[in-house]
Amino acid sequence: MSDKINMYGLSLEELEEQMEKLGQKKFRAKQLYSWLYRFNVDSFDDMTDISKSFREVLKERYTLTLPKIYTKQMSDDGTIKLLLELEDGHKVETVLMHYFYGDSVCVSSEVGCNMGCKFCASGLLKKVRGLDASEMMGQVLIINQLLRPLKRKVTHVVVMGTGEPFDNYDNVMSFIKAVNSQFGLDIGARHITVSTAGVVPGILKYGKEGLQINLAISLHAPLDEVRNKLMPINQAYPLDQVMAAVDQYFADSNRQVTFEYIMIKDLNDTDECLKALIDLIKPRHGFVNLIPYNEVMENDFRRSSNNRVHKFHDALLKAGIKSTIRKEFGSDIDAACGQLRARYEHK
Ligand code: SAH
16 A cells, blocks of 8 residues: 555645645635535546646655546446455455445444344454554445446435444545535435444444434343344343433434344344333434344245234334334345355355
8 A cells, every 4th residue: 555645545634734835825625525426536647627736746656546447337227336456455345235325325334343243244254453544434435436327326325334433433534524514515415324333432422413413322121131142232232221321312413213133033033122212212302213134045044924923013103102113135146144255254
């Protein structure tokens, strides 16, 4: 890797500072940002309103490096799943899901993950390192390149790929700010979601950012004894601490939280769990996203029957809790989280 700076990793403020140091006016940064994110050029030579001599200065100091597409899977339902190769050879997964309301990219935040959730294929590979902001931005830009011939572009970003975003907090926040910036990708805060396994200090910090970005909590069980079986992080931050942080987050940001709930047969889909789930969420401004479990070959967990999923959904609605059943994507490709990279690493 060169010691040049990858410009895709800089927030607008950082770029402004750097331009001033180079003796330029501040507006240069906005001009560069619009080339990168509005006109999607990936070479300084294409920036036609910047003088040739200053383009040379930029080339000496900066790169515009994007990850490389290592494998690409396309599903009949419009899902695109990429395994991307980073500059140091590590690989991360990125998924595009095509909804009626737009195109949503699921971004990975780390190479591997230390959360070790028992049901998840990503967690089989321990964290190697966090991604920097340019590597997260690169995932979105590559998808935009693939969508351009279709006259579409990314409209939603979810940081729900491999990794724990709050284990890589600062880089994730710089990335999100560039996605959200009106001079950057200009994707509205309400179209951006960060999902955490329940890292309490991250939840508290996130609530104080003053942004309107969505927060999702991977709940998956309403009782400590069940959650302990699924998510080792529950030992460090048990449910009462996670819920206290969620309440503080709501007090600080006035934003409702989404609780993700993967439904696994005979584990967290029992009547006892249903009752506890209602008791936990009802007093809060929460939204429950029920997720039919994506079976992976690395463990023995089985997905709940459709009946069970619908029973949970109906009971939540009846209790006055907003809830949806997550639509499934890409069932004809390696759809489950982390499967693609896990399969590649096994080879
Ligand atoms: N570490 C963060 C973000 C990555 S996981 C978090 O825990 O939220 C993103 C989401 O995918 C989480 O809700 C996770 O629990 C879920 N997930 C992981 N493996 C899955 C599987 N096999 N089927 C369905 N959802 C899964």
